Amino acid sequence: TALALSRQEPTPVSTPEVALREHIKQGEKAQLAGLVEELLAAGWPAMQIIDDCVISALDKVGELYTERVFFLPQLLLSAAAAEHVFQLLQKELANEESATHSGVIVIATVAGDIHDIGKNIVALMLRNHGFKVIDLGKDVSSERIVATAQAEQADLVGLSALMTTTMPGMADVVAALRVAGLQIPVLVGGAVVTPAYADSIGAHYAADATLAVKLAQELICDNGREEA
Template sequence: MAKFDELKQSLVRGDTPGVSTLVQQFVDQGDEPNLILDDGLLPAMDIVGQKFKNNEFFVPQVLFAARAMNAGMDILKPLLIGSGSLKLKGTVVIGTTRGDQHDIGKNLVVMMLESAGYRVVDLGTDVSTEKFVAAARKEKADILGMSALMTTTMAHMPEVVTQCQQEGLKDKVKIIIGGAPVSSEYAHKIGADGFSQSATEAVDLVRSLLAPKEA
């Protein structure tokens, strides 16, 4: 929608004050919060994701855009919740595996998923198998995401998959993995449901795994 073009451009530029100002202006003039989200903010984040995928944007630009998106959502979320029109697309529990303190990639995935309309429970770094599984059960997760940046810590990923199987969760939650040493072959080998190389790919993967539920 052309009326939201300036808002989209501000978000793509990562202009947080500009996004906040424009979102507030649209709210004040009576525009529906769900329209501002669906026709303004979300399409702009899709543009950011596509630019990242095409190597036109890099991590800093994506982070700035995600922060701008979150600033807009800070204004819209109370209104959407109050009207009952905020429909989260699913719940993702995510963390970095036991012994691994790296979180830049994981944090970017969190921001992108939240910007795309998912509820994300971030368990942080150095997450044990037990904590992953307990959180997936408690939060009624649709997706359980694990990140690892070292071959020694990615070795804990199959433990989580096995534990989910033993506790009867494997049919209820999709397990996805990512990180520098991880591959699609490794995901298949350990019984995970998917692998992504980047934050934008992670969003696409989650969308595809939950497509029947979102439909």
């Protein structure tokens, strides 16, 4: 069909943002640095490059994967390209925000789940807003999350899950925290997570990194942490 054929043709690369999306989608790293430079020079904030180029490219890759146009090797290449763009933008992201609040946040992708790109963005943004973020990485057991939250006297736990099969791990973490006597708020996110699910497990939901920062600030305030 025309639709299927059009996918095989290269997308026209008229502007740097279109080109950047396309190169991430195709998992081609060579030109990423130049394109990012071009966008920064044109006045794009780093966060806008992430939202409009990186995330939208990965969304597209996810769709193509669902439609079996892309397979795992392509998914891996695109993810690596996306991570490369984050590395290129680290300095700009750190400069764009200044510390406004503080508190200790333990963040992790739940057990069985190795998706960490979104979690890494959220962790980076929280750090840029003055939180002390302890990032336990991906595929992290609830035991380890609880133990760290306890040892670090965390004000908040952030959890990421990208798959329907791993999302229930979030409920396990909330339950384990409560069993351990920790009443701290839990903030959850990730493509499959919904506000209703968060509600059902006694957690809070944020759809993206900007909202995660906002909610973390509110929740840590509400939790009574006074010192800066």
